[in-house]
Amino acid sequence: MKPVVYIARSKLDPGSITVTVFKMLDQLWSIVKPKIESGSRILVKPNLTIDKPWDTGATACPHIVEAIVRWLQMNTDDCEVIVGEGSMLGVDTFKAFEACGYLELADKLNVELVDLNRQPTATIRIPDGIVLKSIDVARTVLESDFIVNVAKLKTHILTLVSLGMKNMKGVLPYKSKKIIHFLGLDHGIVDLNSVVKPNLTVIDGLIGMEGLGPLIGRAVKLGVLIAGFNVVSVDSVASYVMGVDPYDVLHIRYAGKRGLGVVGLDGVEVYGVDPSNVRIPFKLPPRSIVDEYPGVHFILGDPCSGCIGSVVTALNVMKETAELKMLIDTYGCLTVAIGPKARLEGSSMGLTVICGRCLYHMSGKGVFIPGCPPQSYLVRDILRSKIGLPPVYVGEDVVREAKEFYDKMFRS
Numbered sequence: 001m002k003p004v005v006y007i008a009r010s011k012l013d014p015g016s017i018t019v020t021v022f023k024m025l026d027q028l029w030s031i032v033k034p035k036i037e038s039g040s041r042i043l044v045k046p047n048l049t050i051d052k053p054w055d056t057g058a059t060a061c062p063h064i065v066e067a068i069v070r071w072l073q074m075n076t077d078d079c080e081v082i083v084g085e086g087s088m089l090g091v092d093t094f095k096a097f098e099a100c101g102y103l104e105l106a107d108k109l110n111v112e113l114v115d116l117n118r119q120p121t122a123t124i125r126i127p128d129g130i131v132l133k134s135i136d137v138a139r140t141v142l143e144s145d146f147i148v149n150v151a152k153l154k155t156h157i158l159t160l161v162s163l164g165m166k167n168m169k170g171v172l173p174y175k176s177k178k179i180i181h182f183l184g185l186d187h188g189i190v191d192l193n194s195v196v197k198p199n200l201t202v203i204d205g206l207i208g209m210e211g212l213g214p215l216i217g218r219a220v221k222l223g224v225l226i227a228g229f230n231v232v233s234v235d236s237v238a239s240y241v242m243g244v245d246p247y248d249v250l251h252i253r254y255a256g257k258r259g260l261g262v263v264g265l266d267g268v269e270v271y272g273v274d275p276s277n278v279r280i281p282f283k284l285p286p287r288s289i290v291d292e293y294p295g296v297h298f299i300l301g302d303p304c305s306g307c308i309g310s311v312v313t314a315l316n317v318m319k320e321t322a323e324l325k326m327l328i329d330t331y332g333c334l335t336v337a338i339g340p341k342a343r344l345e346g347s348s349m350g351l352t353v354i355c356g357r358c359l360y361h362m363s364g365k366g367v368f369i370p371g372c373p374p375q376s377y378l379v380r381d382i383l384r385s386k387i388g389l390p391p392v393y394v395g396e397d398v399v400r401e402a403k404e405f406y407d408k409m410f411r412s
């Protein structure tokens with residue numbers, strides 16, 4: 001049997017979303033008939049990478065998750081359902097739960113919320129791993145009998161799209177997230193998905209995100225949900241809906257090559273709405289963020305999306321407030337080094353900014369911005385100080401303290 005993917009349209013109000021999710025799950029279960037044993041532990045893992053509400057396009061809609069949990073509670077026998085996520089580096093998961101409406105949801109449904117960044121972990125082997133031979137994963141995930149992966153339909157500045165497979169990175173504690181970024185994100189995503197496999201993936205395309213995803217792109221209203229049991233096939237269909245050839249998404253292509261699922265629409269049985277009827281080509285992230293900020297020279301050394309997101313967020317605000325123009329007028333150019341493999345080697349121009357803990361060893365070669373990733377307000381305030389503007393968010397003492405902390409912690 002070909003992998004089954006279901007596409008549904010929905011209005012955006014909670015009532016319509018609930019009806020759509022119930023119908024979609026009823027249909028999927030009647031076609032595929034997966035079994036959830038009595039007494040199972042079910043983990044529902046929404047994408048709450050950041051503390052921004054779902055209608056920004058950055059995070060998964062709580063009404064979808066509520067409907068999924070209700071459906072599971074009504075259609076399984078004596079199962080425990082928990083909702084777990086580990087937000088991106090620098091974001092407190094419970095702040096994301098709060099900002100995205102999950103605290104109310106947990107109260108209403110009597111389910112536990114779990115911060116996967118702070119759970120005890122276990123090391124699992126990855127026998128066919130390309131960049132990872134083993135990885136630490138939150139025990140809660142490994143002890144779950146059924147995982148529902150609730151991802152978002154959005155672009156990603158580093159991986160082109162962020163869908164089901166990418167969302168699984170949230171099951172990792174901070175340390176493992178960083179390791180994946182250090183070693184190679186696309187292969188790392190596939191390595192992870194080869195051993196921690198979601199049983200059901202639901203992509204929230206009610207409001208997606210295009211452009212500078214996954215954090216600060218533009219919200220796109222689609223009113224679409226895409227679901228299925230094989231994450232690679234779901235991602236393939238979802239990327240098609242965004243106007244992206246799934247073979248252009250490295251981690252989808254690699255997953256297909258490694259036999260984790262079918263890439264492309266030909267090998268998939270699509271139910272519900274015809275994908276071509278909901279296809280809206282998304283504006284893709286710039287292949288190089290250099291294009292977005294004339295006068296800014298980026299040296300990218302395999303940076304984490306958290307670092308890129310912080311820097312881009314800060315630069316966007318500074319572009320709007322003309323602070324960026326002031327900086328470039330003052331220094332001629334701004335060089336921004338991000339990511340553990342960034343090297344200056346004579347390519348630095350104008351004011352040089354060294355971002356993040358992994359480049360602390362180069363902190364003497366420019367303006368160092370502490371953090372892993374640095375917070376965007378810190379990036380902006382430090383840059384403002386270089387053109388004589390007072391801090392907006394933090395005082396100079398905070399910046400000095402952070403630098404002293406780093407000197408103490410990481411001086412070799």
Ligand code: SF4
Binds near residue numbers: 302
């Ligand atoms: S400083 Fe930034 S690029 Fe470096 S490890 Fe931390 S988040 Fe990743």
